[in-house]
Amino acid sequence: MTHNQNTNVHDETGWNFDNSYRRLPDAFFAEVEPIPVPHPEDVTFNRTLAESLGLNPDKLAGMEGAATFAGNYLPLGAEPIAQAYAGHQFGNFTMLGDGRAVLLGEQITPDGRRVDIQLKGSGRTPFSRGGDGRAALGPMIREHIISEAMHALNIPTSRSLSVVTTGEGVQREIEFPGAVLTRVASSHLRFGTFQYAAKWGGYDNLKALANYAIERHYPEAADEDNPYLALLEKVIKTQADTVAKWQLTGFIHGVMNTDNMTLSGETIDYGPCAFMNTYDPATVFSSIDVQGRYAYGNQPYITGWNLARFAETLIPLINDDQEKAVELLQEKMKLFSERYQQNWLDGMRAKLGLFDTEEGDEALVEELLTAMEKTHVDFTNTFRALTYGTFLETSCGRELNDWHDKWQSRLKREGRSEEDVRRRMETANPAVIPRNHRVEEALEAAVSKSDYTVMEKLLDALSDPYDHTKEYGSYTEPPESEQGYQTFCGT
Incomplete structure (x- = not known):
């Protein structure tokens, strides 16, 4: 099968590409086309997302869409590339790049947004480093489920437009059905993109990349006295906001390498992630995180560490005097812990129905979390029980009961109505999250039986996580045991 170069079967599809990343110096990408597959078939198609992108879902939901999202046909205006970047992987620096992904281009949406359209699992690229460039169905469905759940939870994230099977197998431990996921993101600019530029690109390329990042994501920084210092501040704030939301929902990314951290603050690269x-x-949960570097409790610290690696790349742009540049960057880095802690504590206040600020609030939260850890209670359901007044019925242990009395006293000091408190808690505490065992059920049905109904039912349950009137049934129940449960990268 051959590519249909820059033509589409239907003009009405709605593609509207303007590919600004390709106008960067050639060092930042390699021209490469997706490798066609034998028999592309649709697994799931995100019609709502398609419409928001200005695409015609009726033209892309069938065989034509499957062929496009598999990489067999290039949409009008697509100019496919693989992006170059580097990264610290579990603390070790290495050269990387899109080894199994192709950026088709940047779609300009009806409301003027610019978003990347990327095919993940579309074949080998110059950055594949010996890999086959393909993806297995299970990990692509996992990314589809989790990224769409994150979006519904109001956490900054890349999105999933489509998953298609390829009609061919991919060899991992055993052979699995092949698949391609179409990922939508504000951009794929990573901390690792800047690390690559700083290490191998030279001053001019680094400056071009930084100017591009400012123009694309933080144009207001261009008006500051030091635009590159302002860029760092913007990225610090977005990352502090995002990781606080991770912590407040119990999300564990699993592989927080610097190449998986975006300048936009969007969560990206859902490999061994879990809740x-x-x-x-x-x-x-991640099978490759044997030292626990990216454990749930470490995520804020690792984000700070990753931000420091990003800040280092900006040294030549900040000041001609390296010592002065480092001093300015170090001062700016202090913002992260302050911003994160404030976001996290404000989020915890909301989860506990608190509107006002008191000096002892952080201690109150920490006392709850300590008691929760001792009594091995479910994170999501504990806050849900607090929301609906069933906490004392479900809690076990003196510590939790004593804490509940303190919390009630704290609420009474604010003098809010029970209805106001409940509404605040309902908007901060999801009724349902992507429980690991439910995700695994969906993957097993899809991979082993080509049964996608389990996935669709799960997606429906996850689509309105803060709708506490919805009947979620067993989707709110934790597993009987997660002992030994692991997630895998899928590469």
């Missing part, structure tokens, strides 16, 4: 059930800051 925590029983509260424990040491929770790790």
Whole structure:
């Protein structure tokens, strides 16, 4: 099968590309086309997202869409590339790049947004480093489920437009059905993109990349006295906002390498990710995180560490005097812990129905979390029980009961109505999250039986996580046991 170069079967599809990243120096990408597959078939198609992008879902929901999202046909205006970047992977610096992904281009939406359209699993690229460039169905469905759940939870994230099967197998431990995921993101600018530029690109390329990042994501920084210092401040704030939301929902990314951290603050690269059930800051699910570097409780610290690596790349742009540049960057880096802590504490206040600020609030929250860890209770359901007044019926242990009395006293001091408190808590405490065992059920049905109904039902349950009137049934129940449960990268 051959590509249909820059033509589409239907003009009405709605593609509207303007590919600004390609106008960067050639060092930042390699021209590469997706490798066609034998028999592309649709697994799931995100019609709502398609419409928001200005695409015609009726033209893309069938065979034509499957062929496009598999990489067999290039949409009108697509100019496919693989992006170059580097990264610290589990603390070790290495050259990387899109080894199994192709950026088709940047779609300009009806409301003027610019978003990347990327095919993940579309074949080998110059950055594949010996890999086959393909993806298995299970990990692509996992990314689709989790990224759409994150979006519904109001956490900044890339989105999933489509998953298609390829009609061919991919060899991992055993052979799995192949698949391609179409990922939508504000951009794929990573901390690792800047690390690549700083290490191998030279001053001019680094400056071009920084100017591009400012123009694309933080144009207001261009008006500051030092635009590159302002860029760092903007990125610090977005990352502090995002990781606080991770912590407040029990999300564990699993592989927080610097190449998986975006300048936009969007969560990206859903490999061995999972949501925590029983509260424990040491929770790790990823099979490759044997030291617990990216455990739930470490995520804020790792984000700070990653931001420091990003800040280092900006040194030549900040000041001609390196010592002065480092001093300015170090001062700016102090913002992260302050911003994160404030966001996290404000979020915890909302989860507890608190509107006002008191000096002892952080201690109140920490006392709850300590008691939750000791009594091995479910993170999500504990806050849900607090929301609906069933906490004392479900809690176990003197510590939790004593804490409940303190919390009630704290609420009474504010003098808010029970209805106001409940509404605040309902908007901060999801009724349902992507429970690991439910995600695994969906993957098993899809991979083993080509049954996508389990996935669709789960997606429906996850689409309105803060709708507490919805009947979620068993989707709110934690597993009987997660002992030994692991997630895998899928590469």
